[in-house]
Amino acid sequence: MNDCPTGVVSSPDVVVVGSGFGGAVAALRLAEQGRSVLVLEQGRRHAREDFLAARRDPRKYLWMPELGLRGFFWQRVLRHVGIIGGAGVGGGSIVWAGVLLEPKDEFFTDPAWPEPVRPEPTSPGSGSGDGDGNGTGSGGELGSEAGWRAELAEHYRTAARMLGRETTAHVGQMDRHLEATANAMGALDTYRPTPMAIYFGREGETVPDPFFGGAGPERTGCRMCGACLVGCPYGSKNTLDVNYLWLAERLGVEVRPDTRVDTIAELPGGGYEIRTAGGGAVRAPEVVLAAGVLGTVELLFRSREQGLLPRVSQRLGEGVRTNSEAITAVLADNPATDLTRGPTISSEFYPDAATHVTQNRYVGGWHMRFQLGPLVDGADPARRRRNALAELARRPLRQLSLLSSRNFLERLSVFTVMQNVENEIRLTYSPSPVRPWTKVLRSEAGAGEPAPSYIPQANEVARRFAESIGGRPLNLLLESVGGKSITAHILGGAAMGNSAADGVIDTDHQVFGHPSLYIVDGSSIPANVGVNPSLTITAMAERFAALYAARRAAGASTVLSSSSHSSPPTPHPVTSSLPTSTGALRALFSRATPPVARPHAGDYLVTFIGPAPLTVVAPRAIALGGMPGWRGKRFDGAGGATNLVDDDNGAHREIIPxxxxxxxxxxxxxxxxxxxxxADSPVPWRWVRDEFRPLDDRRLIGLTFAGGPWSRVAAAPLLLSRV
Incomplete structure (x- = not known):
């Protein structure tokens, strides 16, 4: 373990616990806002060769540190649910299939969401779409509904762009059989290729970063190996280490792997001490928990029980949802069948309004042959268990043949079936049934409908697919015999609420009773998403970052409303009402009302704003670029402008249109x-772009970019005031 050395390190502004979808977003966006950020990750930083080795070597694949196995795939079995996930830098994105889907409207209107939903500013770095026609995903027109859909719409677009959403053009045998399955179930009109977080490009060809204007790592076109779920060794899948975390580390964020957080303690004077399993500790004014449902909930339980976070809501562990998920499979009869070519998931359909189905290739998933058994129906878990055991007893050789099947993974098709229906379990922190002297997370039945271990539509999909391909339909034994819901998409347990009486965090993601302690991962989601939730977690994290920036800006000063155009004329630039950090100023730019026309004709004089070093360096840099004495811009009101510089007599002259x-x-x-x-302007101005939005009737808040869109991470703020 590389835990912090014994003693206390006191340096970062923010500590982020976990490097998955929530933690990676928080790390980048808060760093862009000028915060110093430390990310603590319990898993390792995995190299690409580790993923290739993991296809055959359990030591490289399994995360069981208590047994010395330090791979990335883990599975945890509780009484009511079996949960799988990933450990390492990038969190769940390592074992993620790359699916980027938006939920249907039922998710956003679920009564579990807190009310009222208040509007919030635009997310930092958000875009107008992902450029591939997938801006609406599976949930319909973005922003078409009020409430949480409208609140998250722009953040979904940002998340899709950052994760490189693209729809594959690949159609393989497995996809054709899934299409036939959809047709047999009367749902052919819902069948479609799946939007993915994969760089397809030219197969096997490595190119410079295609996503962030050269600021990201080089990427290789997808080799269609079908092994997304066991880590991509080629740099094709858009895991978090090649986007959010990559950019964050280049802004100075420290990602510290092999560091498991044990407890968090509030400090008497404010802030928190994060204590690690190795005995070290880090102090920070603010903490973002993004350790996934099990990690975050267990950490809060342990800290509350020890009196370190005494005011955490009693709702902790309540309302946990499995995304109503079931997994079935089909093994093709023909030993020569090879279904592996393609990304792990490439197609989907809806057999009914509440149920979503994707197919899965599982190259490298050697453990699957030990987890599958006969397909058995039955909503009663006890009866289904008896029937499954009876089938195994009647036909033991059939099960043995499954274990010894030749080309098993090449012939295997796995189906992930999810529903956006209401059900839940509860997580508690109580003595282990095996080691009663140790407390662990355990599951109990919740107040509502139980999480299902049987979804009839899932079994029907397996049967219809088996008929199409000629094969044997299968259930997971943990579902049929174990009576457990199996999921990679556990949600809730520290969900949003209106108060501590009905939630653990508020709609800003802040823990009730513990200011500056935030939760930004799947545990904050109060309802079943009904589809793979990675895009939703990312969008909610983007929203958190936007709200965080707005609070900091508002805390620094009272800013004139960006939507007000009725304030009296300002004779001189007013900067006392503006924040001073570059992150807060960028957030202020994002919040400002988008213009509907070019600026009024006239002279606009510059005021350099931001942190003191920037206000000193900026005019010197401009002078070195060939504009000494730059004072602002003169707009002609008709699509043109010039720069104003001081002449020898102190008057303004116009240069460089x-x-x-x-x-x-x-x-x-x-x-x-x-x-x-x-393009014929002098160097460096041909590469410079200034953007402005009105703050009021006389002031324009601006950002200067040097280069392409990637330069937004270093865009410098400025203020123009009309005279």
Missing amino acids: MQVKLEPSWLDGRPAIVCSYG
Whole structure:
């Protein structure tokens, strides 16, 4: 273990616990806002060769540190549910199939969501879409409904763009049989290719970063190996280490692997001490918990019980949802069948309005042959268990043949079936039945409907697919014999609420009773998503970051409303009402009302804003670029502008013309006043772009970009005031 050395390190502004979808987003966005961020991750930083080895070597695959196995795949079995996930830098994205789907409207209108939903500013870095026609996903038109769909719409677009959503054009044998299955179930009109977080490109060809204007790592076109679930060794899947975490580390974020957090303690003067299993500790004013449902809930239980976080809501562990998931499979009869070519998941359909189905290739999933058994129906878990055991007893050789089947993974098709229906379990922190001197997370029946271990639509999908391909339909033994719901998409347990009486966190993701302690992962979601939840967790994390920026900006000062145009004329630039950090100023730019017209004609003088070093360096850098004495811009009101510099007599003269247009911002994709120079302009101005939005009737808040859209991570703020 590389835990912090014994003693206390006191340096970061924010500690993020976990590097999955919530933690990675929080790390990048808070770093962009000028915060120093430390990410603590219990798993290792895995190399690509580890993923290749994991296809055959359990030591490289399984995460069981108590047994010395330090791979990345873990499975935890509780009384009511079996849960699988990933450990390592990038969290669950390591074993994620890359599916990027938005839920249906029923998710956003579920009564479990807190009310009222209040509006919030645009997310940092949000875009106008992902450029591949997948802006609406499976949930219909973004923003078409009020409430949480509208609240998250823009953040879904940002998440899709950051994760590189693209729909594969590949159609393999497995996809054709799933299409036939959809047709047999009367749902052919819902069948479609699945939006994926995969760089397809040219198969096997490595190219410079295609997503972030060169700021990201080089990528290789998908080799269609079908092994997404056991880690991508080629750099094709858009795991978090090649987007959010990659960019975050280049902004100075420290990601510390092999560091398991044991407890969190509030400090008397504010802030928190994060204590690790190795005896070390880190102190920070703010903490973001993003350790996944099991990690976050267990950490809060342990800390509350020890009196370290005494005011955590009694709702902790309540309302846990399995995403109403069941897994079935089909083994093709023909030993020569090979269904592996393609990404793990490439197609989907809805057999009914509440049920979603995807197929899975599982190259490298050697453990699957030990987990499958006969297909057995029955909503009563006890009766289904008896029937499954009876079938195994009647035909033992059939089960043995499954264990010894040749080309097992090449012939295997796995189906993930999820529903957006209401059910739940409860997590408690109580003595282990095996080691009663130790407390562990355990599951209990919740107040509502229990999480299902049997979904009839899942068995029907397996039967219809088996008829199409010629094969044997199968259940997971943990579902049929064990009576457990099996899921990779556990949700809730520290969900949002209106108060501590009905939730653990508020709608800003802040823990009730413990200011500056946030939860940003799947445990915050109060309802079943009904589809793979990675995109939703990412979008909610983007929303958290936007709210965080807005609070910091509001806390620094009272800013004039960006939607107000009725304030009296300001004779001089007013900067006392503006925040001083670059992150908060970028957030203020995002919150400002998008312009509907070019600026009024006239002179606009510059005020350099931001942290003190930037206000000193900026005019010097501009002077070195060939504009000493730069004072601002002169707009002609008709699509043109010039730069104003001081002449020898102190008057303003015009140099280096620009074009002025209304275009999508490189920061968030919403309209902005864009000033750009022509390709024949002098160096470096041909590569510079200024964007502005009105703060009021006289002031324009701006950002200067040097390069392509990737330069938003270093965009410098400025203020123009009309004279």
